[in-house]
Amino acid sequence: MMKRKLVATVLGMSLVFTMFNFQAGQAASAAAPKAKNVILMIPDGYSTDYATNYRLYAGKHSSMDPHLVGMVKTYAADSPLTDSAAAATAMATGFKTNNGMIGTTPDGKARKTILEAAREQGKATGLVATSTITDGTPAAFSSHILSRAQEIEIAPQQLERADVILGGGKSYFLPESLGGKQKTRNLIEEAKQSGFNIVDNRDQLMAAKGGKLLGLFANSEMASELDREVTNEPSLREMTGKAIEALQTDKDGFFLLVEGSQVDSAGHYNDAAWAMKDLQAFDEAVGLALEYAKQDGNTLVIVVSDHDTGGMSVGGYGQIGAKPEILQRVNASGGFMASKLNADRSNVKEVLRTYASIELTAAEEAKIKSAKEAMPAINAVISEHALVGWITYLHTGVDVPIYAFGPGSELFRGLHDNTDLPHLIAKTLHINFGGGAEK
Template sequence: MSKKFGIGALSAALLFSSFSVGMADTGKPEWAGPPDWAGSGNGNDNEDNNKVENVIYMIPDGFSSNYAANYRAYKGEEAVWDDHLKGMFTTPSANSDITDSAAAGTAMATGEKTNNGVIGLDPEGNELETILETSEEEGKASGLVATSTITHATPASFAAHVEDRNNETEIAKQLVESEVDVILGGGKNNFLPASEGGNQEDSNLIKQAEEQGMNIVENREQLEEADIDVEKGEGLLGLFAGGALSPELHREDTEEPSLAAMTETAIDSLEEDKDGFFLTVEGSQIDWAGHANDAAWAMSDTAAFEEAVQKAIEFAEKDGETLVVVAPDHDTGGMTAGANDSMELNADILQNVKTTGDQMASRLNDDRSNVQEVVESSAGLTLTQAEVQSIQEADNAVLAINSVVSDKARVGWTSTNHTGADIPVYAHGPQADKFSGFYDNTQLPKIIAEVMELK
């Protein structure tokens, strides 16, 4: 398998040539990206075009502008990223108008399109160099953080190369063999052998990682106590659940850390490298909530993601040489801000919901005679008899519960899959205005490479 350079061979002239539109080999539009004069900037987002030493690339999976609008209603005020909106981008994959997370992650990591389901390879199977790998070649430290399994499509796209995103055991091997310094998320089972209840045939990748100098942590308390120095060759592997971490609504009932805590520890560890760092942080479960049409889960995990973004921005403001980029990979669920002919956004009532729709459905008895009790006690909502009956008679109780809750919150859904909606990008720090304009998702890592002056 030959290697194709998606990032390293790029020139600044190609990156910012203008808004010319051509046709890629896939027959889909290809945007050259924003010119370097685009955008007027917000406050210190430009900072005289200082060189960017560190990048924190934050991906709220499945998020879009309607999620942002509902989140403001949910929160009752602006989100931390609202003042840093820079542009919009398109998301089609090489073989579909609607991308999956593997193709989107690959585009956002390498600057090249690929087919849905593929990670770190182009459609012909050539290996693509990622922006994280290019940063490592420049001597920078690197990290991956997610609330999914850390071997899931989006985090994997920055450090692995596989034909099938579902091959998470191979992704785990590649992560351990990579030069990534900090790896935090779920998916412990993908690193353990079958003899220990894991998914590897016989390899114990956690033991291998430890032998390679990685410090291993497995719960919230151990993460808080972690103290590593990447400048000395130390690393950190945190696997906090056998599979994915719990949804934010349920996280406090576990020993799993918050996304903000993982992000803060990753930053604290990586900033020890004098050459700078590249960190990818994914709020994974906003997407899963969208697939389930679960508005409360979507908003609570967005709130958890916002806390992580706040940690990143606080560090960036103190450091002065750190760029924070917040860029979702695609929209999930076709969420609408408003529904049922209402002129009001009612998302603030979702603050009262204590559990996911899936957990509510798991508490229903066989004849679903306790629908009213379960939903009202879990969601703080009063149901009509028609709403109770709709849940009792539904083929899918989870979707029915989520539909009722969403209706009351005036949140609409058009799909249980991804959509092709254009996606907002936010940026804060030196040269943040480079992200202004309308372009394709493949431009994101190219802009990052340019502002980091990667060779």
């Protein structure tokens, strides 16, 4: 008899707790913060080692540091090491896919992206990158294609889905007759006819007005930040600011993707100075976005990498410590320095002295002279001087940090899979994402 009463009591208490939790969940859902705008910022190839080395390089905390909320798992459907296409597809659609695939699952089905869901709700949308705008990350949020190599097919899809497009990759929008890669279509002219304001250098960008904007500042990827001063290209901060300025005119709000693409490029070349300088450019863009979000009060800013590149370390070469001052003195990328070498590389000491403030030893001079390719050898010497180690020229599979500020930022706390991100963004925007429904 006592056992029956005890069971009844436990069941009754369980029912009360269940009802309480259900009601609390309803109240929490109803009270969930709502953002009008989302700015998703991706430092391609970034990880905690980049974060630490950059803090040493800058001599202060980054604009991201105060807003660290968690970590994100990055693996692809077919590999523990993802590429940008698969990682961005996961962050855009909520589905894992194979490396190289864009906006589609391994079975070839196109999946709705969070950018498309925002657009369906009347929001303006934008893409900013320092790579070709048709590259893996921006492509995965704005197109559906079986291979990331099909940039010719990606470009027209982006024009259909984004109101602001800023980055490199002009050749993918022009016909072969004008030196481009499109067979016959002139997508820039088509964009102009459909209401886009067309710009192709920094001055034109800064003077641009209006809601729809297409700016393609290089035929391929844009210049590294170390080398940008010899071009007429805008900075990532300037592109981000102009994108916000254009998109905020939409009364329904906006979704903006900003990629600091060159961090990844630097990692692939093991160019530590390039990585730090482009992280500085990215940090300045994040600072601008955060300033806008603080003033606006209705904007969620999320910063998260897609994967780590290079396996950078803080310290190395059998020594204890770090020498960020070495990287602070470098004023050109390893590729730029290699381009300044004469045919027999007899001026290598002068080039490293001029562009890296490094006096080469005889052994280092010989190493660069005898290397099959000069650039990797130059980068290796600079990294060793700065005590920045590398383990690969490819990606690694480590978790990456995520930062968030603004309405709904608490939803991003903890350890997440990259497939969680579009669902959390949709929840914050209070829009119907449809679970990454098949297109």
